[in-house]
Amino acid sequence: MTGRVCVVTGATRGIGRATVEGLAVRGASVVLIARRSEDGMKVSREIARAGGATPDIVSADLSSQASIQHAAAELKQRHPRLHVLINNAGIITRDRELTVDGIEKQFAVNHLAYFLLSNLLLDQLLAGAPSRIINVSSGAHAGATLDFDDLQGERGYNASKAYGQSKLANILFTYELARRLHGTGVTVNCLHPGVIGTKLLADYMGVPVAGGALASTFGASPEQGADTIIFLASSAEVEGVSGKYFERRRPRRSSMESYDEAAARRLWQLSEQQTGLSS
Numbered sequence: 001m002t003g004r005v006c007v008v009t010g011a012t013r014g015i016g017r018a019t020v021e022g023l024a025v026r027g028a029s030v031v032l033i034a035r036r037s038e039d040g041m042k043v044s045r046e047i048a049r050a051g052g053a054t055p056d057i058v059s060a061d062l063s064s065q066a067s068i069q070h071a072a073a074e075l076k077q078r079h080p081r082l083h084v085l086i087n088n089a090g091i092i093t094r095d096r097e098l099t100v101d102g103i104e105k106q107f108a109v110n111h112l113a114y115f116l117l118s119n120l121l122l123d124q125l126l127a128g129a130p131s132r133i134i135n136v137s138s139g140a141h142a143g144a145t146l147d148f149d150d151l152q153g154e155r156g157y158n159a160s161k162a163y164g165q166s167k168l169a170n171i172l173f174t175y176e177l178a179r180r181l182h183g184t185g186v187t188v189n190c191l192h193p194g195v196i197g198t199k200l201l202a203d204y205m206g207v208p209v210a211g212g213a214l215a216s217t218f219g220a221s222p223e224q225g226a227d228t229i230i231f232l233a234s235s236a237e238v239e240g241v242s243g244k245y246f247e248r249r250r251p252r253r254s255s256m257e258s259y260d261e262a263a264a265r266r267l268w269q270l271s272e273q274q275t276g277l278s279s
């Protein structure tokens with residue numbers, strides 16, 4: 001991975017933090033996207049101590065489209081060529097919350113941020129080709145459907161339903177972007193990292209986070225969660241592979257709904273409108 005520039009969102013803890021370390025010790029130049037720069041600096045110091053190249057830090061609140069635009073502009077200035085973009089940051093909100101842009105928060109952070117950041121960084125990824133986009137989805141997409149009449153949960157909000165829907169959106173977006181980027185040298189894949197003991201899992205299960213107890217009680221370690229992401233970012237085995245859903249380093253079939261191309265195009269158009277990307 002020496003000389004490969006890898007951008008990772010949700011890099012301050014959990015699966016993203018473990019991904020950063022795994023990539024940095026393999027020689028990659030990692031750029032952390034962190035909501036608070038002090039959290040990013042802490043991770044950056046820890047990675048340097050672990051023997052990896054000191055990661056660069058770009059601050060962004062991924063629930064704010066202005067903040068994403070600002071971070072993308074900063075990234076463009078500092079890194080004109082990118083080789084890997086890992087969209088990983090995710091949330092579960094028990095109650096329905098709105099972002100500064102007036103969008104339901106899980107849909108905004110879990111899907112629209114992936115969509116907007118990938119599109120804004122596309123020129124740099126094309127300049128760095130062969131390059132890879134990796135979207136962290138979840139097995140929780142299974143059983144979800146996109147309710148286009150109420151994507152924002154205005155009529156009735158259910159936290160795990162909204163989460164499942166946003167993770168299905170990750171896969172529909174991955175497959176659609178892979179179709180659009182066919183032949184460009186930029187590949188796009190997504191994955192389920194496993195059931196991993198992180199704050200997000202605690203939020204999902206409604207249990208408090210108590211030091212390391214969570215990881216040993218529920219789920220595998222963040223390092224295990226990062227394994228397939230690092231594989232997709234670095235392995236020659238997946239060179240040229242695009243538009244697939246992975247689990248434990250293997251391509252798997254995702255839910256039937258995730259292969260609905262008409263729904264993927266509709267979601268793309270709607271995402272363009274909601275992020276102001278449509279011309």
Ligand SMILES: NC(=O)c1ccc[n+]([C@@H]2O[C@H](COP(=O)([O-])OP(=O)(O)OC[C@H]3O[C@@H](n4cnc5c(N)ncnc54)[C@H](OP(=O)(O)O)[C@@H]3O)[C@@H](O)[C@H]2O)c1
Nearest residue numbers: 010012013014015035061062063089090138195196198200
């Ligand atoms: N854990 C599991 O069992 C599991 C299973 C399947 C899929 N996943 C997926 O794996 C990914 C990572 O989850 P995790 O379990 O590692 O979660 P986590 O430990 O809770 O970490 C979430 C990361 O996202 C960042 N983030 C959240 N909201 C943000 C915002 N508005 N702006 C910037 N950064 C933000 C957090 O930063 P702060 O520190 O600033 O909050 C944190 O770094 C998610 O996409 C999730 O859906 C997880």
